[in-house]
Each structure stands twice: as C-alpha cells, then as structure tokens.
Amino acid sequence: MMPETVLDRGTTQVVGSESPRMPVVLADLSTGERTVALYASDMPARYRTTDHTQVAAWVLQGVERVGLDEVRRRAAFDAGYRLLARGGHVTPQLTASQEQRFPKAGRLNCADRHAANLNLWVQMSEETRARNGSAAVDGDCPCGGTRSIPLWRDEDATVSRMCPVHAQNAIRAMRPAVDA
Template identity: 40%
Template sequence: MHATLKAVQSPQVSVRDLSTMERAVALYASDMPTAYRHRVADDAKLCDWITQGAARLGLGELYRSAAFTSGYLRLWIEDSATLGQTAAHLARFADQPRFNLAQRMASSVSLWVVKEISDAARARADRPVVETADLVSAVAA
C-alpha cells in the first residue's frame, strides 16, 4: 500500500456513496498501477479499484484522509498552507504523481461513469478539515 495510509479491512462500499476526493484517496490506496492510462473499457475496473481502496483503508480512515486532503488543497490554492500542513499532506501521499493520477481518475469516474454522488457523500465533501499543529504532529509521528 502507498505512503502512510493505514490498511484496515472494511465492508465494501458503493462508489456512489463516496465523494470525488474519497474516490481519489481510495484509488491511491488501491492496486491501480501508478503508470495507469485510462481506457473507456476500463470504467468498471476503476470502480473496482475504488471499492478495493475503500475496503483496504476502512471508511473511517478514508473519510478522515479525504477531509484533511480537501482542507489542505483549499489552503494550498490560497497559498496559505503551513509547512507542517504541507509535510503532513506529503507524508500521507508520498507519491505525488500517483496522487495526481488518482485525482484525475476520480474526477473522470465522477463526471463520466457514476455521474452521481449520494447526499451523505456530498455533505462530507462540504466539510473539509484543516490540520492544526497538534494534528500535524500526530500525522508526522
């Protein structure tokens, strides 16, 4: 498994019940090849990798990582992320090219394959979390 995401076995979840960022985190944790190139015939495979990654991480860790990632990316866009927050993000997603691929593929799934996100997933997506100094220390440890 990649970076510092911790594996926990979890019941399978529907791709529809995950936000786009949750899908990206799940793809990062899945067996999706880092050099993967999308083909239309692979849509089902992408969904399988998403559910695999979600099961591998467990829903609690998946939701937590997605919330921290959403919070970090909002700060990064505003150029206001601290060095500690950046370090925590890079510790969580050490392979940045893979993380970028996971984000692109998750967006593709959201736009072209599943095309819908449950209300619960949408509500979680609207609640990003910003890591404070205490949380950054815990992630780095």
Template identity: 40%
Template sequence: MPATLIAPRTTPDSPDAVSPVSVGELSIVERMVALYASDMPNRYRFGKGDDAQLGSWIVQGVARLGLEEVYRSAAYAQSYRLLSLANLTTADQTRAHSARFTNLRRLDRAESVAGISSIGPDSVPVSASAVARSRRPMVEGGCPCGGTGWMELQVLDGEALSRSCPAHNPTGNLVNRRVAVTG
C-alpha cells in the first residue's frame, strides 16, 4: 500500500502512537487492509497456534495506517470487489484500486488470512459495529449508478428496467417513498 511507504512508523513512546485496537472491532476487510500494511510475509501460511502473531500483525497494520485509513481503504476495497464480481468496474476504479493495493498477490494472501481470523476455536468474531461499517459503500471514480443505487438497463422497444448497484445497493432495496393517499 502506498501508505505503508510514507506513513511514519510510531513507537509506543511517540506522541503519534495509536492506541491499540481490538481485532474484534474490525471487519474482515478491515483486517485484510491491516494485514496488507503489516510485516506479514507475502507467502505466509496460517498454522495452528499462530493466532497471537496474526493479531499482532493486524494491530501493527492499523498502527501504520491509522484507523480511519483502514476503514476508508476497506470500504473502497469492499465496494470494488462487489462491482468486480458483477463485472461493473470502470477503468478509473481499477486504476485507483491498483494504486491503493500495488501487490495483488499480497492482497489475496491478506484476504485469506483475515478470513481465518474469524473462524476456528481461537477465532475473533466480528463486532456488530464492524459489520455495519462494512456495509458502507465507497467507490473511487464514478460508479455506473451515479451513487443512486440503481442502474438503468435498456431492453426491447425502449422499455427500461433497473438493476441494483452491487456497491451502493447490494440488497436491491427499493427507495422508501412515502405516498399520500387521498380519498
């Protein structure tokens, strides 16, 4: 990540030191971003008893980037992933994602390892606030829906159907419109 190269490393005694974060207060994607920024080896494979090391790398990554940057990068990564799975990413989004995560193999490894942190006997469950935060869409560059949550699809004879945006409206919920009824 570019931020790992330019962000000053803090020591526990420095005035800029970040207070430790609880791994359970981070979503899986936030854990992925933190691991990506940490000293975790690129070819790391999780082994039995590695839970403490994994937790320390996550905390280290948060300390390097800062909690707000972890949240922001995770929101961008999550929205990019959803758009990518639907084959809806734009060139601008791909450029921004590639600039943010320059080593895609490391990102894949960080994602796999982050997922491991929430399963198994020594797992660290994700808090409700982290789950809620993980549903916050953020898209770098223009989104095909324009931020509305819906994309128009042209079909036969000029009739249009709408498709929900996987980043801004992944559940496909309709906008809550209040209708006045007169009688």
C-alpha cells in the first residue's frame, strides 16, 4: 500500500516508509536516487506526462521495493558510469555492470526524466543537494585509483585528465561558486 501523498509546489515533506522504523522523506533523495527508485517501481516503461503525485508514489514504492541503501549504492554507480561515459573512459567491465544493473536503457531514460521533473515539485534538502551527483565505480576505474586518467604519453611529457569519479571533490573545488 502506498502512503498518501499530497504535493503543492515547493513541498518537501513527502514521506513513505521503508520499514516501520525508518521513514523515507522524498526531499532526502537525490535526483539519481529518485531515478533508481523509479526504475525499480511499477512506473510504465514509456515516458508519459504523469501527475507528480503519482511519480512521488512510484519513487517511494521503488525505495520500499529495493531498500534505501541499495538505491543509494546503485545511484552512485550510475553517476560514476555516466561521468566516465561523457569522457569516453568506460571500460567493458563497467559497461557490463551498468547493463546488468539497468538492462532496459529506455526505462532508465524514462525514470531519469520523471525524476528531473519531480525536482520542480519536491526539492531536495540542503544535505541531499550537497550529496547529489556523488559517484562511485563498480569495478576497475580507468584511473586505477590514482585520480588521473592518462590520455597521451611521450618520452618528454604525459597528458592526463582528472578522474571525474575519484577526483570529484577537487573538480568541484575548481568550479566557481554559484548562488542558489
């Protein structure tokens, strides 16, 4: 049975229950975590315009189905995969892990779009916003844990880039501050 949800624009307290002792507050789920929960829920496989209360109910259903810790773990691996894919640094092992976690790419895309739209109605808490986009790698990272991915080597020089997963804090520190 899904919890009753009533949402007005800007509402942050939509509560479900993963277990009788641990309530799940939608504002405490990052966009990636909402995406993973939607993927695990009874959400239809194709994108349709849907009432935000129904999307919120699907998110809570997905968290109840998979568990909060597993949702967060999968969201971090998905974020890591996407960061590495943007730079063309995904290994076959990482691709296999991603396809095993999310075998239906269209469903993942649909869940991603619903989660992004849900952010308009249920905003993230400050703590969650700071955690949003946290990434991890499920397997061998191209940087090998060195926080640097070599791009080109010569006898005189080596050109490399910072690993978008393992050097995430250093990369964020280089970005200019944006007033919210």
